[in-house]
Amino acid sequence: xxxxxxxxxxxxxxxxxxxxxxxxxxxxxxxxxxxxxxxxxxxxxxxxxxxxxxxxxxxxxxxxxxxxxxxxxxxxxxxxxxxxxxxxxxxxxxxxxxxxxxxxxxxxxxxxxxxxxxxxxxxxxxxxxxxxxxxxxxxxxxxxxxxxxxxxxxxxxxxxxxxxxxxxxxxx
Amino acid sequence: xxxxxxxxxxxxxxxxxxxxxxxxxxxxxxxxxxxxxxxxxxxxxxxxxxxxxxxxxxxxxxxxxxxxxxxxxxxxxxxxxxxxxxxxxxxxxxxxxxxxxxxxxxxxxxxxxxxxxxxxxxxxxxxxxxxxxxxxxxxxxxxxxxxxxxxxxxxxxxxxxxxxxxxxxxxxxxxxxxxxxxxxxxxxxxxxxxxxxxxxxxxxxxxxxxxxxxxxxxxxxxxxxxxxxxxxxxxxxxxxxxxxxxxxxxxxxxxxxxxxxxxxxxxxxxxxxxxxxxxxxxxxxxxxxxxxxxxxxxxxxxxxxxxxxxxxxxxxxxxxxxxxxxxxxxxxxxxxxxxxxxxxxxxxxxxxxxxxxxxxxxxxxxxxxxxxxxxxxxxxxxxxxxxxxxxxxxxxxxxxxxxxxxxxxxxxxxxxxxxxxxxxxxxxxxxxxxxxxxxxxxxxxxxxxxxxxxxxxxxxxxxxxxxxxxxxxxxxxxxxxxxxxxxxxxxxxxxxxxxxxxxxxxxxxxxxxxxxxxxxxxxxxxxxxxxxxxxxxxxxxxxxxxxxxxxxxxxxxxxxxxxxxxxxxxxxxxxxxxxxxxxxxxxxxxx
Numbered sequence: 001x002x003x004x005x006x007x008x009x010x011x012x013x014x015x016x017x018x019x020x021x022x023x024x025x026x027x028x029x030x031x032x033x034x035x036x037x038x039x040x041x042x043x044x045x046x047x048x049x050x051x052x053x054x055x056x057x058x059x060x061x062x063x064x065x066x067x068x069x070x071x072x073x074x075x076x077x078x079x080x081x082x083x084x085x086x087x088x089x090x091x092x093x094x095x096x097x098x099x100x101x102x103x104x105x106x107x108x109x110x111x112x113x114x115x116x117x118x119x120x121x122x123x124x125x126x127x128x129x130x131x132x133x134x135x136x137x138x139x140x141x142x143x144x145x146x147x148x149x150x151x152x153x154x155x156x157x158x159x160x161x162x163x164x165x166x167x168x169x170x171x172x
Numbered sequence: 173x174x175x176x177x178x179x180x181x182x183x184x185x186x187x188x189x190x191x192x193x194x195x196x197x198x199x200x201x202x203x204x205x206x207x208x209x210x211x212x213x214x215x216x217x218x219x220x221x222x223x224x225x226x227x228x229x230x231x232x233x234x235x236x237x238x239x240x241x242x243x244x245x246x247x248x249x250x251x252x253x254x255x256x257x258x259x260x261x262x263x264x265x266x267x268x269x270x271x272x273x274x275x276x277x278x279x280x281x282x283x284x285x286x287x288x289x290x291x292x293x294x295x296x297x298x299x300x301x302x303x304x305x306x307x308x309x310x311x312x313x314x315x316x317x318x319x320x321x322x323x324x325x326x327x328x329x330x331x332x333x334x335x336x337x338x339x340x341x342x343x344x345x346x347x348x349x350x351x352x353x354x355x356x357x358x359x360x361x362x363x364x365x366x367x368x369x370x371x372x373x374x375x376x377x378x379x380x381x382x383x384x385x386x387x388x389x390x391x392x393x394x395x396x397x398x399x400x401x402x403x404x405x406x407x408x409x410x411x412x413x414x415x416x417x418x419x420x421x422x423x424x425x426x427x428x429x430x431x432x433x434x435x436x437x438x439x440x441x442x443x444x445x446x447x448x449x450x451x452x453x454x455x456x457x458x459x460x461x462x463x464x465x466x467x468x469x470x471x472x473x474x475x476x477x478x479x480x481x482x483x484x485x486x487x488x489x490x491x492x493x494x495x496x497x498x499x500x501x502x503x504x505x506x507x508x509x510x511x512x513x514x515x516x517x518x519x520x521x522x523x524x525x526x527x528x529x530x531x532x533x534x535x536x537x538x539x540x541x542x543x544x545x546x547x548x549x550x551x552x553x554x555x556x557x558x559x560x561x562x563x564x565x566x567x568x569x570x571x572x573x574x575x576x577x578x579x580x581x582x583x584x585x586x587x588x589x590x591x592x593x594x595x596x597x598x599x600x601x602x603x604x605x606x607x608x609x610x611x612x613x614x615x616x617x618x619x620x621x622x623x624x625x626x627x628x629x630x631x632x633x634x635x636x637x638x639x640x641x642x643x644x645x646x647x648x649x650x651x652x653x654x655x656x657x658x659x660x661x662x663x664x665x666x667x668x669x670x671x672x673x674x675x676x677x678x679x680x681x682x683x684x685x686x687x688x689x690x691x692x693x694x695x696x697x698x699x700x701x702x703x704x705x706x707x708x709x710x711x712x713x714x715x716x717x718x719x720x721x722x723x724x725x726x727x728x729x730x731x732x733x734x735x736x737x738x739x740x741x742x743x744x745x746x747x748x749x750x751x752x753x754x755x756x757x758x759x760x761x762x763x
Contacts, residue, residue, distance in 0.1 A: 010353060014302075018294060025295050055480065062477040068299045068319065071353045 002031070003057050004083060004153045007046040007064055008072040011037050015069045019046065022067065028052065028060055032150030043071060047083075047152045076153050083153035086125045088113070089135065092142035093120050101141060108134045119144060177306045177337040178207035181270070184313040185214050187345050190241050192217060192232065192606050194225040198245020199285060200334040201272035217606055217635050220627040222249050224599040226256020227625065230265045231603025234586045235561055237390065239266040239320045240603060246272040247285030250292060255593060257327045258296035262590025263411060264384060266325035268316050269293075275335040276304055289331040298326030306339040311346055318349040323356030324475040325388055356474060360491030360499060368446070368470045368487050369503040373512065375444035377466075377519040378404045381427065381456075384411030384589070385449015385473060385493045387582040392416065394497035395448065401501065401508055403516065405523055407435040409450050410574055411589045418578025424523070425532075425578075428456040429725050430571040433530035433734060436725065438523055439464055440732040447471045449493040452482040453590070454727075462730045472496050530723070530736055532575050541716040542692045544569060544644040548576040548616065550695055551642060555703065556580070560612040561604045563587065565597035565621030568650035571721045573616045595624025598641060602628060605637040612640070612703070619645040620669055629682040632708040640702055641710045646717040647671055654720045657742055658735070675712040684708040718746040 009015050016035060023030050031049040038045045050060060057075065064073045076083075093101050101120050105112055108130065114121035124134050131148065175183065181204060185193070192215045197205045208216050219225040222244040229240030244253045250271045260267045271293075274283040290302050299319045301312045312330060320328040372378060386395055392415050399406050399422050406416045407427040416423055427435035439445065445467045450456070452471075457463040463483055471478075471485040472493055479488045489496055534545040548569075562577055563586035564570040570587060579585050586604060588596035601615040622643055632639055644650075652667040679686030685707050689698045695713070702711045720742075723734035738746070 014290065014294075017291070021294055059477065059481060062479075066475070066477050068351060068354045 001053070001057075001077075002049065002051045003060075004076040004081065004151060005048045005050060005061065005064070006074045006076055006153060006155075007048060007070060008038065009044050009046060009067075010069040010071065011042055011044040012069070015044070018067055018069060019048075019064070022063055023050070023060075026059070026063065028056065032148075034150045034152050047150070049151050074155065076155055080156040080158075081153050082156060083127060083151045084125050085128055085131055085149055085151045086123065087131045087135070087146065087148045089122045089124070089138060089143060090145035091120050091122065091138050092118060092144055094118070097141045101138070104134065104137050110134060173342075174340040175343045176203070176207070176340050177309055177332070178204045180306070180309050180341065180343050181313070181332070181337070182207060182211060182214060183343055184310055184345060185241065188313075188317045189238065190214060193241045193243050194219055194228040194232070194603065194606075195243035196220075196222050196225055196245065196249060198247075198249050198272055200246045200274055201243065201249075201332070201337070203334070203337040204243065204270075204272070204332070215606075217602075217631065219599070219631050221625065222252035223255050223595065224602075224625050224628040224631065226253040226267070226269065227259070227593075227596050227599035228603035228606065228628075229267050229269070230256060230260050230263075230596075231563060231586050231600030232607045233260075233265050233267055233603075234600070235583055235604035236607045237388070237583060239268050239317055241268050241270070243270045244272065245285065246274055246289065247287045249285075250287050250289045254292060254296060255591075257293055257329065259588050259591040259593045259596060260327040261296045261298065263588065264325050264388060265327065266320040267327035268313075268320050269297075269327060269329045271329060271331050273302070273331045273333040276333045277335070279333065289329065293329045296327070297329045298324075300329035300331065302331040303333065303336050306336050306341040309336060309341070310343060314346050315349050315351065319351075319354065323354070324385075324473075324478075357476075357490045358474070358492040358495050360472065360489040360496035362499070364487055364489045365496060365499050366503060368489060369500055369507070371444055371468060371470060371487060372402060372404070372446065372500075372504065373507055375468075376515055377442045378402070378444040378446060378516070379424075379438045379442040380404050380406045381409070381439065381445050381447045381450055382406060382412045382415050383409040383448070383450025384415075386412055386415040387449075387585075389449065389474070389493040389495075390582070391449070391492075391494035391497050392582045394494055394501060396420075397501050398497055398504070401504060403513055403520070404446070405438060405520075407431070407439060409453070409456060409589070410587060412450060413574060413587075414579035414582040414585045415449075417580045419580065423578075426574050428453075429458075429727075430575065430721050430723065431725075432532060432575070433723055433736070434523055434526040436723070436731045436734060437526045439467075440730070441522075442467045445469045447473075448497070449473060451475075451478045454482070457482060457731075458725050459728055459730045464731075534719070536692065538692070540692070542689065542695065542713060544646070544713075544715040544719055545572050545576055546692065547642065547644055547689075547695065547713050547715065548572045551614065551616070551699060552577045554696065554699055555612060555614065558612045560584065560614050561586065561601070561608070563597040563601035563604065563613070563615045565615075565617045565624075566592045566594045567618045567621060568646075568654060568719075568721045569616055569618040569644040571651075572644070577616070594621035596621075598622060598632075598639065599625050599628050601639040601641075602632055602635075602637045605639050606635070613638075615639050615641045617641055617643050618650060619643055619647065619675075620649045622675075623673075626678070629679070629684055629708065633683040638706050638708050640705075641708070642699075642702075643675055643710060643712050645671075645675070645712055645714045646719070647714075648717055650719075651721070653717075657718075657720065658724075658739070659726070662742075662745065671714075675710050679708075679710040682708075684710060687711045689713045
């Protein structure tokens with residue numbers, strides 16, 4: 001099963017290769033990985049999309065925790081989370097296709113971020129299914145280039161139900 | 173006052189209590205060696221190969237419980253020490269290795285003797301550092317020793333560029349270390365420990381399965397108390413030998429592939445396995461799906477990744493063996509009464525039945541070829557009063573040593589378990605001898621593996637490390653030959669070594685003393701003479717070449733299905749032959 005694991009690490013050289021080496025050395029699978037510094041520039045946030053059965057995921061989480069440069073590991077599948085991915089897609093657009101391309105952009109609430117007489121460069125964000133869907137629709141026009149960021153994700157803040165809140169207010 | 177990087181290095185070693193460094197110089201570490209040469213606090217033992225330096229540091233660490241330190245040069249110096257780092261990583265040996273590096277401005281330029289030391293050692297160290305600024309050096313060394321010796325111990329590499337060793341900085345040594353991503357758990361979860369205690373009270377067929385973690389956390393006393401209080405028999409892993417007294421009535425000896433019959437049967441039929449500082453290695457579990465089919469499993473380990481890595485665990489306890497055992501004993505002391513003994517009487521009877529049915533056996537004829545087991549047994553009996561430290565290489569002789577050398581105390585057993593590194597034994601013994609100059613240090617070796625670090629005999633002679641090497645010389649890579657006989661129809665592909673070199677002459681050539689045992693009747697006399705020699709010694713004991721090590725669980729086999737003796741066709745083939753026959757040699761050549 002697919003899991004999204006959020007890893008807070010020291011922001012210093014060599015950390016990425018320690019994490020990547022852990023996955024390759026133990027035969028774990030990385031589907032995507034994104035890294036960027038956090039608000040505190042001494043730390044970086046990694047979002048790793050991986051897959052495996054319960055035992056493998058448990059090992060991945062433990063092995064990540066064991067790395068000395070890893071500060072915190074959260075398996076987001078254990079909570080509610082939101083995730084997004086961005087894709088930048090360069091499409092061939094012959095005269096008759098340009099309007100169709102823009103319609104698709106509109107439907108998916110995507111943006112055209114660059115344009116030439118024969119191409120559009122489109123930026124789209126969303127969950128992976130949405131990205132797959134727009135790629136499928138743009139494919140007949142001719143995709144010249146495609147880059148995806150891989151997913152980033154964050155846990156949802158727990159929200160108390162309104163009933164529980166009402167109770168709490170009543171008690172107070 | 174400002175100190176050079178090299179001086180800071182030595183000051184740090186002194187503050188860490190390091191007395192001995194195993195080292196081999198080279199271009200980029202000359203400044204460090206020059207500085208070491210001008211002081212007397214830290215002794216340098218010059219090895220003949222960097223792998224030797226690494227294993228010596230391991231032997232030192234295993235015997236003392238403190239971090240071993242080695243120092244090598246860049247490039248080939250580093251690549252040579254990798255085997256020792258990997259060995260230390262597998263066996264959780266606290267080690268700090270300093271590697272020379274080309275000057276920082278040349279790193280990445282393919283400079284002379286440059287290698288990516290940090291990259292090379294990453295998969296086989298607990299952590300590694302590249303020091304780019306002399307101002308960071310002291311802090312880095314402090315962290316290196318901290319990481320190597322705390323939590324689950326392991327090797328740490330500090331890569332030390334030439335310019336950093338020459339640059340100057342103010343020296344201040346930090347008093348403490350704080351690494352936000354590294355906080356090993358020492359105290360076990362109290363609730364889990366309580367669960368474990370309850371399970372122990374209820375178990376009818378409990379068994380303790382203890383490993384190297386007990387040795388490293390110095391928890392032998394606590395283990396002894398637990399076993400005696402609850403009357404639970406103790407299985408030891410290869411790394412755990414010495415954690416529990418080998419001659420104690422509750423000791424089942426070693427378990428696993430070449431473990432004793434009773435140790436493996438007790439594991440298989442147990443209803444409660446209490447694993448302490450052991451990691452369910454494949455040499456212990458055999459076929460995982462049929463491992464301990466009737467047992468609940470308690471697993472105490474300081475490394476969370478060891479728990480549930482290979483097998484399912486019912487009561488996991490992350491923590492230091494000593495701390496957890498203390499807590500467990502504390503609870504049990506208040507609850508244990510006479511009832512458990514009655515509850516477990518049938519189990520104990522069963523174990524004794526197993527013990528009597530298939531004890532470790534071999535047959536030594538009075539005038540026949542010398543059996544390797546006989547050598548280990550006599551060596552044990554002749555030396556046990558001297559509380560020796562024993563190292564081994566890897567192979568048949570290692571298993572016989574594990575079976576017949578019944579260690580009474582921890583930190584006496586130096587062997588390469590996880591990585592199975594041939595060539596480990598001799599340098600490891602030297603490392604232990606360097607730490608304890610007055611103690612008896614034995615190295616039980618095979619004629620194959622001793623040749624893998626033979627060059628260190630020069631170090632032993634020059635540095636006056638009077639290790640006693642006993643070579644069980646069967647002219648084969650014996651364990652390979654055994655597998656070939658059992659699983660490859662007796663084709664001795666590249667396992668026959670012949671009878672060269674002459675180890676007695678070789679010892680002589682190095683300035684050591686060589687002995688040869690010509691017949692079994694001479695064994696005691698020669699061993700006694702060798703043991704009373706105060707120089708490094710090789711005792712060459714030509715042994716019966718076809719002796720196989722039993723019990724044996726074939727790889728991937730099940731723990732209660734042991735091979736206990738040679739299969740009939742093998743017995744027939746080898747009856748009476750003491751030398752490798754011409755037909756055997758043909759198979760060697762044609763295979």
